[in-house]
Each structure stands twice: as C-alpha cells, then as structure tokens.
Amino acid sequence: MTEDGGYGQFCPVAKAAEILATRWTLLILREMICGSSRFNEIHRGVPLMPRALLSKRLKELQAAGVLEQNPPDGTRSGGYRLTAAGEELRPIIISMGIWGQRWVESAADGPDWDAGVLMWDMHRRIDTSLLGDGRTVLQFEYGDAPEEMRLWWLLIETGNVDLCVSDPGFAVDLYVLADVQTMARIWIGKDSLARAVDEEDIVLHGDADMRRKFSRVLQLSPIVEASKQSSRLQPF
Amino acid sequence: MTEDGGYGQFCPVAKAAEILATRWTLLILREMICGSSRFNEIHRGVPLMPRALLSKRLKELQAAGVLEQNPPDGTRSGGYRLTAAGEELRPIIISMGIWGQRWVESAADGPDWDAGVLMWDMHRRIDTSLLGDGRTVLQFEYGDAPEEMRLWWLLIETGNVDLCVSDPGFAVDLYVLADVQTMARIWIGKDSLARAVDEEDIVLHGDADMRRKFSRVLQLSPIVEASKQSSRLQPF
C-alpha cells in the first residue's frame, strides 16, 4: 500500500536516498567504481553479503538507471557497468569515503576485519609498471587472522595481478608479515609503511630490490589518493 | 551475533555507510542542514516517519558524533545541532540531492506527494527582506490535494515565517492556486514560475505589487541554488 521503500517526498535528496540508502548498495557501487564488473568479482568485495541479495540489488540498480549489463560475450554474462548516472556517483561515494576516514571512530580499529576484503582491495592497486616482464610473487602472512585467512599470495605476470588463497607454487620474491589491522591502517592512510617497517610492525624479507620497491609497488587505497586532493571537495 | 548493522569492513566507505545508509537517516540530516533543530521541527520534514524511530535515529547520530544536543534552555530541550563532522556531510548530501534531481526518473512525477512537506520546505525559503515591516499573508490552495491538505497559509511578520494549516484570520495579500505537482516542480527547478503563470498552471491573485514580487519572495530549494554552482562538485 505504501508501495516499496520510498519516502513519499519530492525532495531530490529523498529520491536519491531511495536508491542509495539501502543496505549494501553503496558498497556495491564502491566495488564497481574500483573496477569490478562481474558478479563474482563484486561479491569478492562484499563477501558477507548474501548472493541472493546481491542479485536483487543489481537488478534494482539497473532499474534505477545506475548500472547496466554488458552484452554477454559468448556463453557467459558480460558483467555490469556504470551508466552515466552511475559515474556521477563516483565523486559522491569517494567523498563519503573521505568523510568516513576523517570522522568515523574505529574506522581503523575494528576487531573483526576480513583479510580477504583487504587483499582483494590491494590486488587492484599494484603498480605493475615497476615490475619486470617476468613473474613476481608476493606472499602476505597475517599473524592475527584465523588459520584459513593467514596466508595470501599476489601473483603478478605480464601486467596482470591474481589474488591466490593457496600457494601458487612459484618462488616468492617478497614475504610480508603483519597484522591485518596494521596492514589495513596503512592501506587507508592512517599509518605509514615506513613507520611500521621501522618499528617492525611489518616485517619484509626476500629480494632486496623488491623490499625497496614495495612501498611504490603497493599503492594505497583510492580514498587516500582522493583525500590528498580533497580541498576541491568542500565547495560549500 | 553479527552485531548491529555493520559490514565488517575497514573500508571508509563502509564505515560511512554504516552511519548514513539506514532508512530515514539522510532525510533527518537534510532537515538539519536546512535549518531544523528541534524534534518536532525535524519531524515536520519527515512526517511519515514514526516518532519513535526518529528518536532512535537521533540517538544513533549522536553516538556516531554527527549530532549533539543543545543545552536545554530553561525547561524545554534545546534541540539538536550538527557537529563539525555533521557539517562536513553538508556538501555530500547536497551533492546527492543534485544527483537525484538530475538522474532520478519521476523525481518530479510522484503521484502521492505530501503538500505538507512542500510547504514546510518552502516556508524556510521566504525572503522576508523584500516585505515591509507589517504583516504579510500568503494563501496556497492545492486543487489536487485531499481536503485537509488543500489550504495553507504563510504568515510573515517581523522577519518571521509561520506555516499555518488553518486560516489565521488576517487579510490575505496573495492567493496562490496550483497543483502540488506544479508547485513542487517549480520548487525543485524542473519548471519555471514564469511559464506556469503564463500558461495558468498557477494562478496568482491579490495585491498587484505582491504578485510582481512573488517570484523573488519565494526562493527555490537550496538544491537548486547549489546545482547552479555545481561545476565545482565534480572534482573527479
């Protein structure tokens, strides 16, 4: 009778909120903005979200004109892409990230973070141009993570970065040992890699050249990059 | 067990979304941004929201550091105000409004809008400096609204604007007749007052001087003002 989840208001903020202010929706858009396009890619960014609900949200966002489906290539679905309307949410969502980082207590102190989400985020921010043509393997070990989340590998080959949850078997160029919290704080710019290495909150070992390059190979969260230029984001 | 409504992620967008992406929350903040501060003022901006839920949300927003309570003045509560963190949401919420206006289909075509919310919004945007020291009364009649929402009065006196739902009894300076949709479209900048008057979608009658001044006395939604300068809002 009162229809779906609307607010019954003409105010454009209400209209935007009807689309954006439902659970998980902003995180799906963050995933898309960060470069995911396929169903399972998106889901890796929000692993705690029920797949059925992800499916539902993707439909809603299509109906709202924020996403559309790519034409299927051959047999499998072509994934999703942002429409022009969706692209214009990019600065808004990034602004929300900057705000969250600046103001939300415990934005970097949560107890139960998912190392998988962190690794999935990080694997998209490897600057492959600094690595040679050959294969590079980085191994991450999180001392505070549960058994099945302790070890991760980034396998970098011909400009492509794969995230592995089991040992890919190749020689490891760099071992990274840290707590999830430490790594996450660095990732979102709340801590510096240099400091963490100095104080041995992070231990790097392996190829000496790779150890030196690591701070440039692993770029930080897009939010951190954006917030460096965020003076432009406070126009009012 | 999975705690409250969190996402279990360190991403700052997720942290912001935990606070902002719950039902009604963005509309409460919009009300605060537009100048409401007391409980019942805020509620007039979201009349369909259960008061108990508004109370709960206000507590959540205080816990999140977005709002705080003003010290009670005398016997009654002092209402609420945005903290510094809350103030920094202003450009984000206005951006969402601009986005909603630009992209949401039917942002100006809803069937069941609330004339009360429209009037409540508009009463805050009367430029009292254009009116003399005496009393000014504007009467609005919405032909398409249900009986109890048809007639509204703005009573302007010594720079103060009161919204009345029953005839205040004073002489009316200007009568405004329109449909809620027409008025709402003008209010959010999707239609122009001049056009609507020309084509008699709106009929003004009463004091000739007041008829002439009306387009300047009634300022438009803050979203419209903001979107005129919105080139600054697309920094990425």
Next chain:
DNA sequence: CAGTATCCGATGCGATACTG
C-alpha cells in the same frame, strides 16, 4: 512541547541449498 512505551503486522535481510 519533546519525547517514551508497547504491540503488532509486514518485509528486508541473512543462511542454506540448489540450478543451468
């Protein structure tokens, strides 16, 4: 005015299992 208390019905959400 500024909320709180309670009850009840609808549904959004999460968990699990299943399919082409």
Next chain:
DNA sequence: CAGTATCGCATCGGATACTG
C-alpha cells in the same frame, strides 16, 4: 561462473497511548 529458491527471524513501520 552466475545466479535462484526457500525459509525463518530480526527489524522496520504504523498505531495508539502515555509521561514530564
């Protein structure tokens, strides 16, 4: 890989009544 189907429950939402 890319989703669907089903089910139970917690939360939301509406109504009503009550308090300082």
